[in-house]
Amino acid sequence: MKKKIGFAAALVLVGLAILSTRFYEVDLPVWHFLGGGKGPDPATLHLRGEFVESNLGTAGDPPGSLTVRMIAQQYDFVPQCVVVPAGVPVRFRITSADAVHLLSFLGTNNGLKVLPGVVTEATFTFAKPGEFKIPCHEFCGPGHYAMRGQLDVVAQSQFSPLSPGERRTCEP
Ligand code: CUA
8 A cells, every 4th residue: 555655656756756847848849839928039030130140149228237048959059159248137038930949157056047939048147257158958959968068158348239220249
């Protein structure tokens, strides 16, 4: 009898785990695809809206603040490398062009789940300059293990102010 109760409890736990995973992997994206969200359409990211290529990278908007816009896709990041100053809050706005990806900034505890049709937003302050790899930590297909971007955190003195409309990446 005890064994049976243990087995049932294990089943419930497994069921809960599947349900909670399913919510993020299946239900949430489906809900957004069906129009439940106002997020960007993964199929037209590069054609219109906030995530067109010319709008990606680090921007000084609204004035006096910093926003980094990125796309995660199988199996890279656009832009591949972003640059931000140390010691100031940086707002990240990231979406996926396809699968679910999980960005983790190595050397920090910051991780971001990115889904198609949804804009994931988070604000981080990176204390010290450094180069951080951004590996994908969510299995997203055969190229998953090679999927990585880069975040360059530079001293504030090395980060010249962004002019309106300017978008900056690691490339000069
Ligand atoms: Cu993207 Cu794994």
